Amino acid sequence: MPPAYVALEGGHVIEGRGRSPGTARGELVFTTAYTGYEESLTDPSYEEQILTFSYPLIGNYGVREERLESERVHPRAVLARELTDDVADWLAAEGVPAVDHLDTRDVVTDIRDGGAMKCGIAVGKAATPEDALAELDRCVGMSDHTEIGAQVSVESTEVYGAENDGETIALVDCGVKFSMIESFVERGATVHVLPHDATPADVRDVDPDILFISNGPGDPENYGEAVSLVQDLVDEYPVAGICLGQQIVSLALGGTTEKMAFGHRGVNQPVIDLESGRVVMTTQNHGYTVDDPGPRLEVAQRNVNDETPEGLTGVDCDVITRQYHPEANPGPEDTLDFFDEVLSMTDAPSSRAIPCDD
Numbered sequence: 591m592p593p594a595y596v597a598l599e600g601g602h603v604i605e606g607r608g609r610s611p612g613t614a615r616g617e618l619v620f621t622t623a624y625t626g627y628e629e630s631l632t633d634p635s636y637e638e639q640i641l642t643f644s645y646p647l648i649g650n651y652g653v654r655e656e657r658l659e660s661e662r663v664h665p666r667a668v669l670a671r672e673l674t675d676d677v678a679d680w681l682a683a684e685g686v687p688a689v690d691h692l693d694t695r696d697v698v699t700d701i702r703d704g705g706a707m708k709c710g711i712a713v714g715k716a717a718t719p720e721d722a723l724a725e726l727d728r729c730v731g732m733s734d735h736t737e738i739g740a741q742v743s744v745e746s747t748e749v750y751g752a753e754n755d756g757e758t759i760a761l762v763d764c765g766v767k768f769s770m771i772e773s774f775v776e777r778g779a780t781v782h783v784l785p786h787d788a789t790p791a792d793v794r795d796v797d798p799d800i801l802f803i804s805n806g807p808g809d810p811e812n813y814g815e816a817v818s819l820v821q822d823l824v825d826e827y828p829v830a831g832i833c834l835g836q837q838i839v840s841l842a843l844g845g846t847t848e849k850m851a852f853g854h855r856g857v858n859q860p861v862i863d864l865e866s867g868r869v870v871m872t873t874q875n876h877g878y879t880v881d882d883p884g885p886r887l888e889v890a891q892r893n894v895n896d897e898t899p900e901g902l903t904g905v906d907c908d909v910i911t912r913q914y915h916p917e918a919n920p921g922p923e924d925t926l927d928f929f930d931e932v933l934s935m936t937d938a939p940s941s942r943a944i945p946c947d948d
């Protein structure tokens with residue numbers, strides 16, 4: 591196996607075993623998820639990041655197309671203690687460098703101490719530590735990826751569930767996962783997936799029952815078009831969103847977001863619903879959070895570990911959002927009822943689906 595070098599912000603270089611060749615740079619993050627590597631690796635929210643798996647063995651149940659969440663692998667590179675050949679070969683076919691046989695406990699500790707950081711990687715027979723440092727030198731911060739929405743969004747509208755006769759959703763694609771669309775379609779909805787820079791006229795053409803803002807990579811402040819779309823339409827349609835969607839909706843309604851030290855990435859983040867007291871286990875992948883939700887939104891759910899906002903509800907507008915990933919791919923299925931709640935936004939508020947409390 592060829593050598594591999596991982597250069598961390600500050601200049602420390604770690605050596606590992608090369609499992610897929612190439613050079614890469616990106617924001618170094620970690621996930622604690624112990625299953626769901628196919629879903630994580632194809633989650634567009636990981637665009638421009640280098641993903642470290644803290645779980646030591648990745649790939650032990652193969653790679654199956656039906657578990658992928660988008661058309662390609664999104665992290666720029668992958669680090670793990672041990673990658674199986676199935677995953678290493680898949681990443682090589684996708685042109686994504688991969689490194690194993692390094693101490694991922696050290697990498698995770700570095701990220702926990704220093705926060706998500708810039709990283710450069712070089713893998714290959716002729717790779718050198720200097721190659722990894724050169725990549726690190728060229729790495730820019732996540733907020734400098736100002737066109738990141740365009741990198742992951744559809745170019746023109748796509749329609750899913752056209753045969754359904756339920757609710758119509760205009761979904762603004764900032765990097766949506768397949769299972770999020772599927773969660774609406776299997777509940778009878780028709781989903782029009784619109785580009786990240788859709789205009790109010792594009793949405794009105796769809797004549798939707800609900801406007802939905804998807805998850806996606808990078809800094810929510812770099813999604814100016816989606817922010818102004820929500821500003822323009824929030825009093826015209828019910829609005830819902832997941833993860834980046836929550837952040838965009840909050841920015842649109844006078845709120846603020848901030849970067850977290852190292853974010854939440856994993857499948858066991860506890861969240862409490864402040865009204866019912868119900869606690870659910872959630873799947874998460876985010877590095878930014880809503881700081882102040884703004885005057886038109888209130889916090890309905892919080893992270894039990896650090897109390898960051900996990901769910902927002904409109905005060906004087908019809909809005910519900912989640913910071914976590916209720917589609918649960920991968921992850922515990924405690925939160926699937928969010929999709930029923932969104933679809934019931936077309937009902938009068940008194941007869942809406944509310945989360946079960948068992």
Ligand SMILES: NC(=O)CC[C@H](N)C(=O)O
Nearest residue numbers: 805806808833834877878
């Ligand atoms: N999964 C997401 O939608 C991530 C949202 C945003 N890019 C963040 O890191 O916070």
